[in-house]
Amino acid sequence: MSKYFGTDGFRGKAGVDLTADHAFRIGRFLGWYYSRRHTDDKARIVIGKDTRRSSYMYESALSAGITSTGADAYLLHVTTTPCVSYITRTES
Numbered sequence: 001m002s003k004y005f006g007t008d009g010f011r012g013k014a015g016v017d018l019t020a021d022h023a024f025r026i027g028r029f030l031g032w033y034y035s036r037r038h039t040d041d042k043a044r045i046v047i048g049k050d051t052r053r054s055s056y057m058y059e060s061a062l063s064a065g066i067t068s069t070g071a072d073a074y075l076l077h078v079t080t081t082p083c084v085s086y087i088t089r090t091e092s
Contacts, residue, residue: 014054020061027065027073035071043071044091048084 012018034043045066049055055078063073074091076084 014052014057018058020057023058023061024065024068027062028068029065030062031066031069031071035069043069044074045071046074046076046084046088046091048076048079048081051078 030045031043034045037043047059047062047066049059059075059077063075066073074087076087
């Protein structure tokens, strides 16, 4: 799995190494995992992306997987990695 993740997100050739199905499955796992840890309320997961066209596909697939488990996906759209970190830390 480490070949798909870098320090700041997914890594690989869009549509070849990483597909929308990969992103959906990852989202579904994240929703399941964090929902187990937040039994008193809904799990909340923040998603940021860059300006590459493939980011739009991954954002949609990832959020579909997350919400399919009952967790909430918060879309920051195009933003920086430090912004995602800040929102995650301050809004938890």
